[in-house]
Amino acid sequence: MYTSVADQTTDQLGGPLSVLVRQKRDHVKLDALMEQLRGTTGEEQAAVLLRIYRLVFPHAFAEESVLWPVMRRVLPDGGDLTLEVEREHQEVNELVRRLEGLDDGSPERADVLGRLTEVLDDDVRDEEDALFPRLQARVSRRELQVLGVLWEVVRRIAPTRAHPVVARRPPGNVVAALPLSVLDRLRDVVDRGVLTAPNAITPALHHASSALARASHAVELLPIMRSGEDPSTRYIAGRPPFPWAAVALAASAVALLGAGAVRAARRAG
């Protein structure tokens, strides 16, 4: 029998550097944010959701690119175990993408939000109760610490928004990381501005945020971003024709804005 990560001390999990300690810490933060989300509407809800995206998407991206390949290597049933959580991650990406198109107060929005918190809860339980204890039994304390440092580095530079079209596995998600991370982090800065800026400039900021969202959706559609994915996590709903012009525009935007976006995101913490 395995002991859930939730029921182990920092030392049992491999010490402060261990990937299991870092995972547990983020899961506790997510729990608190989901509690805050309950009963919110309008700008208050938008602010909490922004914090949830900023926590969840880089966290999951780093799992998919650093941890699940190790799970597949060291566990005989690692393929099945990781596919299950990749499907949960894919559903989270698709739900958030749907949420972005739903008006505040629309009846569908409450359902999508309810399902989103349910899948996030399931994902945490699957990882803490099943996946991570199995990983812990297969790798050394030292390896858990090395994985912790690697996972943290990737988490800090990963995309921060939903990208359901991109593969949940390397190499597709790794290739997608740089352009999407720059566009996402720039959009985070703009969206935080929407919540705090004077009313006179919020329409312009909304416009800028939508343009950045369209640019990142266009980048997602490059065929290489889907390489390596399992067919069961493939996003097909409502796929538009391939927008080459938008991709060219997005690439130029990344080139022009990259340095400034990273600086701004660092300043914003």
Ligand SMILES: [Fe+2]
């Ligand atoms: Fe996790």
Ligand SMILES: [Fe+2]
């Ligand atoms: Fe996860």
